[in-house]
Amino acid sequence: MRSSPHSADDLLTSYRPAGQTETKDVARVRAMVAGTSDPWSRDIPLHLTGSALIVHPETRRVLLRWHDRMGSWLQVGGHGDPGETDPLSVALREGREETGLADLRPWPTGELRHTVVVSVPGTPREPAHEHADLRFVLATATPDAASPEKPTAPLRWLSLPEALELAAEDNLRETLTRTRRLLG
Template sequence: MTASALIVHPPTRRVLLRWHPRQQGWHQIGGHADPGETDPMAVVLREGREETGLPDLRPWPDDSLVHVVTVSVVAGSGEPAHEHADLRYVLATGTPQDIRPENPEARLRWLPAEEAPWAVTEDNVRETLARTARLLDLHTTP
């Protein structure tokens, strides 16, 4: 089980994508729970802060689950190929300029919500982006 999120900046309708070197593609932020963590929202908030450096992340527009996906993970770092059940949320920031990748290989990229699907290769990420774009349509004013 993993928890992940798309990070949005609602006033500009942008989404933040992270380069995942192991998967060789642009994805949302997220990962596994640490020992003792049982709340997926707490996991995704921690992972979001670690992976982006953004201290002000918050559930957006609320803490609802947006998408549940079974994801294939390629073998690496002594792990065989396997699958994750990924619980996906949306987080927002008010300080998009403050992004800081956790390492040089994990680049971060802000894109307009309408353009982000063209940057990703996974259909399940495109679907999460589509659901997030619909939320942006409902909860932001042009």
């Protein structure tokens, strides 16, 4: 199931943020998108990323991935490849690459679910910067097929209460809370 491509600007124009923090983040992201020719470029200090929380609806579990750089369990996702402009497509590609799950699909729809500006620490190869992260929810029917892309990025299927307890970041807890409402 492929969704039709939507630009970040299209998604953000129709998106309704929840709360003061997200309202400020969405305003920053929209201004950045309007002010640059390539909002996905890693050469600018604030750039777009696409991510997703993966769910197995039948068991109401979520999949988290260990991120060494951030030192915490997070959702899957990342940077667009050259020429990519559809945030949902980026989240789907990154999700497949990071989990080995070939059957990922937008769930229950391809709607943008959360917009967050996240600080990313610098490394010897890359200065500190910020991700304008556009988040979605993806589902799999084959949770046992999940396989980490590398040994340093393990995956864990968790109940929502377990994931909320494990999450170190407030913004991930908010994404998990929104997903809990979708799962009912």
